[in-house]
Amino acid sequence: MPATMHAVRVHAPGGPEVLAYEEIARPEPGPGEVLVRVHAAGVNPPDWYARRGFADIPEDMRPELPLPFTPGTDVSGVVAALGPGVTEWQVGDEVFGLLRFPSLGARAYAEYTTSPVGDLARKPESVDHLHAAGVPMAGLTAYQFLFDLIKPAPGSRMLVNGAAGGVGHFAVQLAKDAGCHVIGVASGRHEAFLKELGVAEFVDYTREAAGEAVRDVDCVLDCVSGPRAYRLLPAIKDGGVYSPVFLGEYGEEELARRGIEKRGGQVRSDGAQLAELARLMDEGRLRVGLDSVFPLRDAAKAHERAEQGHIQGKIVLQVAD
Numbered sequence: 539m540p541a542t543m544h545a546v547r548v549h550a551p552g553g554p555e556v557l558a559y560e561e562i563a564r565p566e567p568g569p570g571e572v573l574v575r576v577h578a579a580g581v582n583p584p585d586w587y588a589r590r591g592f593a594d595i596p597e598d599m600r601p602e603l604p605l606p607f608t609p610g611t612d613v614s615g616v617v618a619a620l621g622p623g624v625t626e627w628q629v630g631d632e633v634f635g636l637l638r639f640p641s642l643g644a645r646a647y648a649e650y651t652t653s654p655v656g657d658l659a660r661k662p663e664s665v666d667h668l669h670a671a672g673v674p675m676a677g678l679t680a681y682q683f684l685f686d687l688i689k690p691a692p693g694s695r696m697l698v699n700g701a702a703g704g705v706g707h708f709a710v711q712l713a714k715d716a717g718c719h720v721i722g723v724a725s726g727r728h729e730a731f732l733k734e735l736g737v738a739e740f741v742d743y744t745r746e747a748a749g750e751a752v753r754d755v756d757c758v759l760d761c762v763s764g765p766r767a768y769r770l771l772p773a774i775k776d777g778g779v780y781s782p783v784f785l786g787e788y789g790e791e792e793l794a795r796r797g798i799e800k801r802g803g804q805v806r807s808d809g810a811q812l813a814e815l816a817r818l819m820d821e822g823r824l825r826v827g828l829d830s831v832f833p834l835r836d837a838a839k840a841h842e843r844a845e846q847g848h849i850q851g852k853i854v855l856q857v858a859d
Contacts, residue, residue, distance in 0.1 A: 539618065540564060545648035546837040547606040551591030554841035557609075557647075559834065565645070567621030567652045574633065574653055578671035579646040580612030581840050581853040582704070583784075588642070589841065603642050609837075610646025611639050613653070614661055614670035615858075624655055632661040634816075636674035636807045647837055649857055659812035662819040669826040672852030676704035677815045677824075679783060679805040680759075684712050687801040688757050688781050692717030697752060697773055700761030701737065702728035704852045705783055707827050709759050710735045715823050721755065723748045728850055731827065749773050757781065763788075774798050827851025 543564045546557050567573045588609055592600040614634035617627045627633065635658040637644035637651065645651045661670045683705075690696055696713045700706045701722030713720045714736040722737035729740050741748045749772040757779040758770050767782060768789025774780055777797045782788060793800055818824040829849045832840040834857045844853050 543649040544834065545608045545645070546610075546834060547608050548589050549606045551589065551593065554586075554589070554838040554845070556589065557838045557841065559837070562648075564650050565652050567619055567624075569622045570624065571621040571652045571654055572617045572624055572627050572633075572658070573619035573621075574613055574615040574651055574658075575618040576613050576615040576646065576649055576651055576857045577667035577859075578614045578857055579610045579648075579834070579855045580671045580674060580676075581610075581837075581844055581855060582612060582675045583844075584611065584639075584675075585609040585647075586841050586844060601642055607643065608645040608647050608651075610648075610651075610855075611637050611644040612671055612674040613637060613646045613651060614667040618650065621652075626655040627658065632667075633658040634661045634667075634670040634674060635659060635809060635812060636678055636805070639675065639807045640804050647834065647855060649834075654807075656809050657807040659809045659816055662816040664820045664822075665826065667858075668831055668854050668856060669828060671854045672704070672826045672828055673708075673815060673819075674812060675805060676852060677708045678808060678811055679705045680708035680712055681811055681815060682803065682805055682808075683759055683781055683783065683801075684709060684716065687803055688759065688779055690716060690718050690757055693719065694756040695719045695721065695754065697721040697723060697748065697755045697758045697770070698737075698761065699723045699748060699758065699770060701732055702827075702850050703761055704849065706759075706761040707732070707735060707851055708824070709761065710737055711824050712818075713759075714738075715818070721748075721752055725848060727848070731850055735825070735827075759783070760786075768792060771796070771798065829853050831856055 702724040726742040763784035763786035767786030
């Protein structure tokens with residue numbers, strides 16, 4: 539096993555151009571950890587938030603991330619070595635996971651990384667490493683928001699805003715699988731994709747506002763949020779649930795006046811829940827949409843693509859064949 543490896547690192551905050559492809563020392567797994575030979579790494583919003591130095595977060599709330607650092611939290615790969623005391627995994631096991639989140643320092647944009655044993659699940663047999671790497675953060679966000687926070691009853695009318703993106707396209711499928719009537723909101727270019735995933739209704743936000751076109755939904759999973767997030771509130775019935783994934787202007791007064799409950803949270807690493815997503819994938823009940831694939835050395839191009847927006851599914855980095 540080589541003593542060095544290639545990884546992408548950030549030496550100073552900035553645009554995609556600060557992502558440097560370098561040769562560095564290979565890490566060693568500590569107690570309760572395994573070393574993973576990374577085959578693919580997912581690209582997620584926290585990756586470019588960190589790359590920018592969390593510039594969009596108020597200064598007194600910004601996490602401290604020592605420089606240089608390697609971005610990335612989502613991996614799919616093969617266990618290459620075991621740390622002291624590890625019995626849960628064996629060398630050669632194919633695994634995938636969301637590593638150490640919401641803590642910082644997962645270091646997924648690399649040929650090797652270490653992972654706590656509990657953050658991993660066995661890779662779904664039905665997909666390759668590229669597709670598996672697209673699942674962890676987005677899939678767990680959708681799963682945790684739906685089943686830990688919203689808890690929709692079968693037959694609920696659920697609106698998913700940003701339905702074609704990473705979190706959204708998983709949420710559409712999981713909500714449908716749970717027996718919900720799913721309304722997907724995205725641009726018109728994603729309509730066919732979302733209908734394949736099972737949306738019962740589609741709203742093209744470039745043609746009509748979802749808050750005007752839809753009424754009487756039980757819950758909204760807002761994968762966009764941001765400024766004027768309150769524009770979706772007219773779609774929700776009084777006493778319903780509004781669940782934003784990101785920070786935004788929620789219209790707190792209207793929420794309170796109409797008895798709409800806001801349920802938000804932070805995705806966290808969870809190998810057991812990831813194993814459930816893998817089971818659904820192997821049973822053909824959940825699929826991963828890949829927007830694009832870039833080699834690890836082109837991580838800057840992957841971030842450029844991500845920040846263009848209008849993503850359909852996930853962006854991943856190919857690290858090994």
